[in-house]
Amino acid sequence: MDTGIINAAIEFVKQIFENDYSGHDYFHTLRVYKMATDIAVQENADLLVVQLAALLHDVDDRKLSPETYTHKNKAVTFLRAHNADEELIEEICNIISEISFRGSDSVVPETIEGKCVQDADRLDAIGAIGIARAFSYGGNHNRVIHDPDISPVLNMNGEEYYNHVSTTINHFYEKLFSIGDRMNTFTAKKIAKHREKYMREFISEFLDEWDGMR
Numbered sequence: 001m002d003t004g005i006i007n008a009a010i011e012f013v014k015q016i017f018e019n020d021y022s023g024h025d026y027f028h029t030l031r032v033y034k035m036a037t038d039i040a041v042q043e044n045a046d047l048l049v050v051q052l053a054a055l056l057h058d059v060d061d062r063k064l065s066p067e068t069y070t071h072k073n074k075a076v077t078f079l080r081a082h083n084a085d086e087e088l089i090e091e092i093c094n095i096i097s098e099i100s101f102r103g104s105d106s107v108v109p110e111t112i113e114g115k116c117v118q119d120a121d122r123l124d125a126i127g128a129i130g131i132a133r134a135f136s137y138g139g140n141h142n143r144v145i146h147d148p149d150i151s152p153v154l155n156m157n158g159e160e161y162y163n164h165v166s167t168t169i170n171h172f173y174e175k176l177f178s179i180g181d182r183m184n185t186f187t188a189k190k191i192a193k194h195r196e197k198y199m200r201e202f203i204s205e206f207l208d209e210w211d212g213m214r
């Protein structure tokens with residue numbers, strides 16, 4: 001395998017996500033890569049597997065690239081071009097399939113490497129950055145910020161979650177507040193606790209302002 005594969009992967013995702021404004025920009029991938037690396041060091045996980053899966057985790061995303069989603073064509077083509085062996089490619093594709101949030105159909109990854117990448121991706125959806133990404137996604141998808149007449153729908157399965165159209169505030173109840181409890185590793189659980197608290201304070205402040213109490 002090419003020794004410069006990590007740097008090549010960083011360049012590859014930069015090209016793909018440079019002009020994305022839907023909450024999946026290049027810096028999201030870069031943060032997931034860095035966070036996954038930090039968690040992997042704590043967990044003694046295989047760094048190469050974690051880093052490649054983190055860098056490639058969104059290139060065949062169901063929403064962004066539906067035509068390559070099933071077979072992870074972009075990730076596989078990149079890895080083959082850099083002489084990764086087929087076993088490693090399969091391992092990385094399995095991790096990418098396991099980590100995505102699918103409501104009650106979400107899965108706990110089988111390997112410690114998958115657990116590290118899933119935790120890193122989920123950590124980037126909560127806290128201050130999570131708030132920013134949620135409103136960026138909402139604006140990008142023409143979603144209203146808040147509508148008190150539209151209630152959140154809890155415990156959706158994968159298909160329901162995928163097809164659900166709601167407000168951005170509801171997204172906090174439907175996904176973001178449930179993420180902290182689903183972290184796999186001790187390292188991520190600790191970080192998630194702080195980020196979740198901050199996010200809950202933000203929503204509470206938001207709703208107080210909405211009601212004219214502040």
Ligand code: ADP
Pocket residue numbers: 022023024058061063100101121122124125130133134135137138143166167168171175176
């Ligand atoms: P990823 O694949 O990186 O885990 P997603 O594709 O689920 O994330 O979403 C990308 C970002 O957009 C995340 O920060 C997520 O919370 C946010 N997002 C996804 N769906 C919605 C929604 N319906 N309303 C607001 N934000 C959303």
Ligand code: NI
Pocket residue numbers: 028032057058121
């Ligand atoms: Ni992601």
